[in-house]
Amino acid sequence: MTRWVMIADLRRCVGCQTCxxxxxxTNDTPPEVQxxxxxxxxxGEYPEVxxxxxxxxxxxxxxxxxxxxxxxxxxxxxxxxIVTIDYDLCIGCSYCAVACPYQARYRTDxxxxxxxxxxxxxxxxRFDPARLGVATKCTFCSDRVDAGLxxxxxPGVDPDATPACVNSCIATALHFxxxxxxxxxxxxxxxxxxxxxxxxxxxxxxxxxxxxxKAVKDGCKTDGGEE
Amino acid sequence: xxxxxxxxxxxxxxxxxxxxxxxxxxxxxFLLFAAFVPAPPxxxxxxxxxxxALVGAGxxxxxLEIGRKLRAVHVFFNPFTSWMTRESFVAVLLFxxxxxxxxxxxxxLAALTxxxxxxxxxxxxxxxxxSKGIPAWREPTITWxxxxxxxxxxxGLYLVFAALCGAGVPPLAAAGLxxxxxxxxxxxxxYRRRVxxxxxxxxxxxxxxxxxxxxxxxxxxxxxxxxxGGAVEQFAVVAAPLAGIAALAAGWRxxxxxxxxxxxxQGFALPRIPVRGRK
Numbered sequence: 252m253t254r255w256v257m258i259a260d261l262r263r264c265v266g267c268q269t270c271x272x273x274x275x276x277t278n279d280t281p282p283e284v285q286x287x288x289x290x291x292x293x294x295g296e297y298p299e300v301x302x303x304x305x306x307x308x309x310x311x312x313x314x315x316x317x318x319x320x321x322x323x324x325x326x327x328x329x330x331x332x333i334v335t336i337d338y339d340l341c342i343g344c345s346y347c348a349v350a351c352p353y354q355a356r357y358r359t360d361x362x363x364x365x366x367x368x369x370x371x372x373x374x375x376x377r378f379d380p381a382r383l384g385v386a387t388k389c390t391f392c393s394d395r396v397d398a399g400l401x402x403x404x405x406p407g408v409d410p411d412a413t414p415a416c417v418n419s420c421i422a423t424a425l426h427f428x429x430x431x432x433x434x435x436x437x438x439x440x441x442x443x444x445x446x447x448x449x450x451x452x453x454x455x456x457x458x459x460x461x462x463x464x465k466a467v468k469d470g471c472k473t474d475g476g477e478e
Numbered sequence: 479x480x481x482x483x484x485x486x487x488x489x490x491x492x493x494x495x496x497x498x499x500x501x502x503x504x505x506x507x508f509l510l511f512a513a514f515v516p517a518p519p520x521x522x523x524x525x526x527x528x529x530x531a532l533v534g535a536g537x538x539x540x541x542l543e544i545g546r547k548l549r550a551v552h553v554f555f556n557p558f559t560s561w562m563t564r565e566s567f568v569a570v571l572l573f574x575x576x577x578x579x580x581x582x583x584x585x586x587l588a589a590l591t592x593x594x595x596x597x598x599x600x601x602x603x604x605x606x607x608x609s610k611g612i613p614a615w616r617e618p619t620i621t622w623x624x625x626x627x628x629x630x631x632x633x634g635l636y637l638v639f640a641a642l643c644g645a646g647v648p649p650l651a652a653a654g655l656x657x658x659x660x661x662x663x664x665x666x667x668x669y670r671r672r673v674x675x676x677x678x679x680x681x682x683x684x685x686x687x688x689x690x691x692x693x694x695x696x697x698x699x700x701x702x703x704x705x706x707g708g709a710v711e712q713f714a715v716v717a718a719p720l721a722g723i724a725a726l727a728a729g730w731r732x733x734x735x736x737x738x739x740x741x742x743x744q745g746f747a748l749p750r751i752p753v754r755g756r757k
Contacts, residue, residue, distance in 0.1 A: 464752070
């Protein structure tokens with residue numbers, strides 16, 4: 252079995268929002284919608300204050316509350332773990348949005364454009380009325396993943412089979428891959444690093460991991476440093 | 479749009495969704511008393527229709543909120559896990575049995591309607607409980623708080639309805655109100671104790687006064703009025719509907735606050751801080 256997951260290395264993310272821009276460009280989301288959002292968080296108290304950038308979005312949970320509550324079966328989970336929305340089935344009740352603990356879902360009722368009332372040429376070309384009045388969210392670029400797999404490419408390794416946000420990351424903070432494959436890039440990263448998932452206590456089994464330190468093995472950090 | 483890790487009020491469900499819980503809950507509770515309080519056939523029929531109208535108004539209100547109104551029938555597609563689908567199925571059954579009960583003036587069908595109405599308000603409680611993104615809603619005891627609030631509102635409205643129809647003070651409705659406001663107070667107390675730690679101060683600040691009103695305006699005032707009405711017979715016809723209005727107002731206010739003012743999400747959590755620059 253395959254389970255596609257995403258990893259954000261919080262030590263590397265510089266908060267440049269390139270992933271956000273790449274996602275918007277790839278998926279043509281309206282101005283107020285950010286499927287790949289990067290939080291700019293201040294933690295600690297003066298003088299020990301740190302700034303942390305936290306990429307978020309749909310966590311593609313293994314037990315997604317959005318799917319369970321969806322009355323129309325528009326939200327489903329694929330065998331590879333990607334949570335999808337069928338825009339033709341969705342009624343736009345927003346129940347999924349209040350069920351999602353990650354604020355990853357959006358509903359846009361009216362067409363809005365980046366520069367005023369008129370769409371730019373790319374916006375006009377790619378405008379999809381099926382996405383109005385329904386729930387939308389990050390798809391893990393499932394179309395790219397699927398197309399890449401058909402070509403024999405490896406998602407997370409080959410850019411043509413990898414989500415746009417991961418491809419665009421200037422700091423190699425974002426990673427994508429199959430967690431069930433012990434030799435995958437993401438499995439190795441999870442093995443070599445300390446990590447957490449957001450709101451794990453809710454039992455949603457998210458598919459989005461955050462790296463925050465090197466893992467400790469036999470009293471040593473996996474990069475050779477001492478604990 | 480810039481969001482930090484701090485919670486903010488969800489904007490997906492507004493007052494239109496709240497009205498489904500307010501009117502649907504009151505209508506559901508009211509149907510219970512419409513079915514079991516002894517009344518002349520015309521009054522019984524009018525009560526059933528009023529209860530159904532309230533439920534229908536609540537559903538119509540939430541229908542106004544959905545993004546794709548013409549696809550509303552898709553709401554029936556997921557009975558396996560979605561309480562919204564289950565609520566919809568129960569609503570269909572409720573209208574079928576309620577209209578049949580009113581048409582045939584059947585006590586058995588009215589009893590069935592009451593049972594289904596209880597199922598309807600239970601579904602409403604479960605809808606909130608399944609909303610994992612909203613701490614004030616996902617607390618499991620919300621189900622019984624919503625349930626007993628609906629019964630209290632229904633009993634309160636029935637006392638008002640009976641007074642307006644010149645039917646006096648139905649003892650069953652008065653007894654139902656006493657039981658329901660006490661049960662609602664207990665349910666609020668249990669819910670409050672369990673949800674407190676999960677709520678941010680702003681959510682607590684919004685919820686607390688409305689919850690306190692469930693005790694004061696929603697329980698103490700109706701109980702006092704009913705007691706006074708029991709002691710002074712002439713006062714009873716005024717006291718009972720006033721008690722009903724108090725119970726109703728407290729319940730409606732609480733649900734409005736729960737849905738619209740205290741519905742903060744939980745924001746984002748950062749349980750670990752990245753360790754940077756270590757050699």
